[in-house]
Amino acid sequence: MKKEAKKREKMEKFQQKKEMEEKKKKMQPQTESFMCVPSCVSDVLSPLPDSYSPQFVEAAWYSWWEKQGFFKPEYGTGVMAAENSALHHRNKLFMMCIPPPNVTGSLHLGHALTNAIQDCLTRWHRMRGETTLWNPGCDHAGIATQVVVEKKLMKERKMTRHDLGRENFIQEVWKWKNEKGDRIYHQLKKLGSSLDWDRACFTMDDKLSFAVQEAFIRMHEEGVIYRSKRLVNWSCTLNSAISDIEVRSYLHAHSDVSITLLPVPGYNEKVEFGVLVSFSYKVEGSDEEVVVATTRIETMLGDTAVAVHPNDSRYQHLKGKMVVHPFCDRKMPIVFDDFVDMSFGTGAVKITPAHDHNDYEVGERHKLTFINILDENGLLINVPPPFLGMKRFEARKAVLQALKDLGQFKDVKDNPMVVPVCSRSKDIVEPLLKPQWYVDCREMGKQAADVVRNGELKIIPDHHLKTWFNWMDNIRDWCISRQLWWGHRIPAYFVTVNDPSDVDGHYWVSGRSQEEAREKAAKRFNVTADKISLRQDEDVLDTWFSSGIFPFSIFGWPNESEDLRVFYPGTLLETGHDILFFWVARMVMMGLKLTGKLPFKEVYLHAVVRDAHGRKMSKSLGNVIDPLDVITGISLEGLYAQLMDSNLDPLEIEKAKQGQKSDYPSGIPECGTDALRFALCAYTSQGRDINLDVNRILGYRHFCNKLWNAVKFLCGSESVSDRWILSRLSAAVALCDSGFQAYDFPTITTAIYNFWLYELCDVYLESVKPVLSRTDSEGQKQADICRQTLYTCLEVGLRLLSPIMPFVTEELFQRLPRRRAQDSPPSICVTPYPETSEVSRGQRSSMEFVMSVVKTIRSLRADYNLTKTRADCETSHSTLHTLLKLARFS
Numbered sequence: 001m002k003k004e005a006k007k008r009e010k011m012e013k014f015q016q017k018k019e020m021e022e023k024k025k026k027m028q029p030q031t032e033s034f035m036c037v038p039s040c041v042s043d044v045l046s047p048l049p050d051s052y053s054p055q056f057v058e059a060a061w062y063s064w065w066e067k068q069g070f071f072k073p074e075y076g077t078g079v080m081a082a083e084n085s086a087l088h089h090r091n092k093l094f095m096m097c098i099p100p101p102n103v104t105g106s107l108h109l110g111h112a113l114t115n116a117i118q119d120c121l122t123r124w125h126r127m128r129g130e131t132t133l134w135n136p137g138c139d140h141a142g143i144a145t146q147v148v149v150e151k152k153l154m155k156e157r158k159m160t161r162h163d164l165g166r167e168n169f170i171q172e173v174w175k176w177k178n179e180k181g182d183r184i185y186h187q188l189k190k191l192g193s194s195l196d197w198d199r200a201c202f203t204m205d206d207k208l209s210f211a212v213q214e215a216f217i218r219m220h221e222e223g224v225i226y227r228s229k230r231l232v233n234w235s236c237t238l239n240s241a242i243s244d245i246e247v248r249s250y251l252h253a254h255s256d257v258s259i260t261l262l263p264v265p266g267y268n269e270k271v272e273f274g275v276l277v278s279f280s281y282k283v284e285g286s287d288e289e290v291v292v293a294t295t296r297i298e299t300m301l302g303d304t305a306v307a308v309h310p311n312d313s314r315y316q317h318l319k320g321k322m323v324v325h326p327f328c329d330r331k332m333p334i335v336f337d338d339f340v341d342m343s344f345g346t347g348a349v350k351i352t353p354a355h356d357h358n359d360y361e362v363g364e365r366h367k368l369t370f371i372n373i374l375d376e377n378g379l380l381i382n383v384p385p386p387f388l389g390m391k392r393f394e395a396r397k398a399v400l401q402a403l404k405d406l407g408q409f410k411d412v413k414d415n416p417m418v419v420p421v422c423s424r425s426k427d428i429v430e431p432l433l434k435p436q437w438y439v440d441c442r443e444m445g446k447q448a449a450d451v452v453r454n455g456e457l458k459i460i461p462d463h464h465l466k467t468w469f470n471w472m473d474n475i476r477d478w479c480i481s482r483q484l485w486w487g488h489r490i491p492a493y494f495v496t497v498n499d500p501s502d503v504d505g506h507y508w509v510s511g512r513s514q515e516e517a518r519e520k521a522a523k524r525f526n527v528t529a530d531k532i533s534l535r536q537d538e539d540v541l542d543t544w545f546s547s548g549i550f551p552f553s554i555f556g557w558p559n560e561s562e563d564l565r566v567f568y569p570g571t572l573l574e575t576g577h578d579i580l581f582f583w584v585a586r587m588v589m590m591g592l593k594l595t596g597k598l599p600f601k602e603v604y605l606h607a608v609v610r611d612a613h614g615r616k617m618s619k620s621l622g623n624v625i626d627p628l629d630v631i632t633g634i635s636l637e638g639l640y641a642q643l644m645d646s647n648l649d650p651l652e653i654e655k656a657k658q659g660q661k662s663d664y665p666s667g668i669p670e671c672g673t674d675a676l677r678f679a680l681c682a683y684t685s686q687g688r689d690i691n692l693d694v695n696r697i698l699g700y701r702h703f704c705n706k707l708w709n710a711v712k713f714l715c716g717s718e719s720v721s722d723r724w725i726l727s728r729l730s731a732a733v734a735l736c737d738s739g740f741q742a743y744d745f746p747t748i749t750t751a752i753y754n755f756w757l758y759e760l761c762d763v764y765l766e767s768v769k770p771v772l773s774r775t776d777s778e779g780q781k782q783a784d785i786c787r788q789t790l791y792t793c794l795e796v797g798l799r800l801l802s803p804i805m806p807f808v809t810e811e812l813f814q815r816l817p818r819r820r821a822q823d824s825p826p827s828i829c830v831t832p833y834p835e836t837s838e839v840s841r842g843q844r845s846s847m848e849f850v851m852s853v854v855k856t857i858r859s860l861r862a863d864y865n866l867t868k869t870r871a872d873c874e875t876s877h878s879t880l881h882t883l884l885k886l887a888r889f890s
Helices: 002-026 061-068 077-082 109-127 142-157 166-180 183-190 206-221 297-302 313-318 357-366 392-406 442-453 462-473 514-525 543-548 562-567 577-595 627-632 636-644 650-663 673-683 694-717 723-741 745-772 777-801 806-815 845-863 870-889
Strands: 093-097 131-135 225-235 240-242 247-252 260-262 271-273 275-283 289-294 305-308 322-324 331-336 348-351 409-414 417-422 430-439 458-460 492-496 508-510 533-536 572-576 602-606 609-611 690-692
Touching (some): 061 183, 109 131, 109 602, 109 627, 206 508, 206 543, 206 577, 225 357, 225 417, 275 297, 289 297, 289 348, 297 392, 442 462, 462 577, 492 514, 514 533, 690 694, 723 777, 777 806
Parallel strands (some): 093 131
Antiparallel strands (some): 247 417, 275 322, 492 508
């Protein structure tokens, strides 16, 4: 049976391929009644197929659009000038840069939402006649890309990057990028994204790399970038600092199980989390002790103080006293600090300034000693035997046992806590004291807050303003160092002037080359250049640094260019609200700092896409769906195969398989690009997450079939219309216009859906069929008038829908005859977007009765499970025809 099923599937695919080849063979040049679309695009002269097929419609239009240059801002000056000037805005400009996706992977449905919204907006502005640029680009994704290539090296050649060396490893990354890195661009094209591909940028291109170098040097020379030794989020597996956005929080909460065991890279056994260990410190010179508690018992080896609240009466007598560390002769002060919560535990807190963010601040305030007990690999250093050299979580067990042996262990209990996990390596993140490069964000953060407060920059929806001001008003300096090889190497050099000590601060200079750095150093230290030795920093810059200057680096900044002059600042930034701080805020800050201008005037933030059950998209849950799989369809076995090709743990693969089997027992049906885009826009509601159900996407494929049949009806028998349907069309146009202006996509999709499905197809086409059957001269005259107005409904309706469903609307638009073939635009994507002045308003009251009757008839037929016969149809049409006559005289 399985063999037969596979054979049938193979035959179906072969038949589909054969049909597509036959379609291409039939293609021929357009006649005069149509615009001259090249024969390689679509056979728009042949009759419409009986039903809508996404594969048929979406096969060739994109390459034609791209070849014709429709997506370029330079396109259309002549065409647009020939159109009605009242409908166009050639003096206006719309520019938006894409949130550059990571080169490492493939787009998921969250990216599809981003691009569906951005392309709708771009196409709408383009159809309004504005000079329109949507600039594509791709991010080098420092950590993610390095991890992917390192895994590939180990899997295929059993080698690490250190085996290759830095230069050879970077060559391997470039090789991988050139072979695999274009998948995202392919997906974007399949989604119909109307990007100007001639302007595509990669953040490691020479042009953008030069801009990154220049930005660093300018900010370093001004003192905005500086070097300091502070706590960073450290991944022992990656041997690198990571950004906050790459830290995922695993929450352990109270349950019947007293502990949580998590896998940690480099450990054979799972590690215990979610427990609070209490132990005591002896007060120097007495029998008294102070009991403290911690969830990371191994860090007590780096304790340098105990803190209590200034108002805690239990500890007032201990002012000026010291406690003694049990494993060495370290004496630690008891400090009084407001940050301590008197109601938690004993009210006494151990302080490890070098390994905890809160403790770091306490250490700064009280000038405590900072003792780093971990190296970059997570091994213990600066601790007494027998703990020296132990792995951090092995030391956890050893310290606990040693405290028990001394009688200073008190108890252990379940404790709800957040465990920070590196999203890239799955390692437990450690706060580690490291010298790094930082951006002083105080003044830039204030500017970024001010431009929003005074209305220069608008954030939509406005409930994100609270988050914006909270971040900007309380901003911390930004760590921009990453201990990686792939990325923009920091253009800073350590200077030696007959002094081998590695001192930070004034011993560092930045430069566009070693020669420039040497000259700067010689001038600073007042010596000749030959006395200067330089060593370039091994680190690279945080990927968000290059992303922060993306809106102007893509146009060649700091060099002057025509594109920079015309297209910067841009108009809009559209992205997910989850990177409001990590990307949006940094673009605003760096744009103002380096160019003196805002990079855009408005920020529209869409919601996060979740699955149909409200769960966040996760590979381990099996609910991360490639948009191409929704477009073309995929079997359950195909989804399984994708999991096997991933880097998931075998246990996670099995869990993901169960999730896929539950959600997609028969796989994902072919829905097409247009249905996917329409569904994503219809789901979008400002401020709310999106629970995306594939079945709803499939419903919009059926809606495409309704469009198909409506146009097929006109092309076959040239339909009718009257003032009511024009009034409904006019209302839909007005709703779409206001929806685009307000970024209210559900209003747009609802207006279009209601007009096409309920008003045009369900009611009006049904009601006018009897008019077409009349043969008398008066009937023919009436039918001719109706054909013209119905043509208007179809043509305007397709233009309304075009920004959201570009493929099916192009196919159907090309099949409509032209009223003015000689000056009609060649593509729907460069026709004017409808405005209410195009469509005269009719009276709707007379047709409400007709509409209600039609709906009632359909409802009764459904309730009584009646099947339509030819006689039924003729009777219905005759009745409706009579109602129409009565309506005209009412």
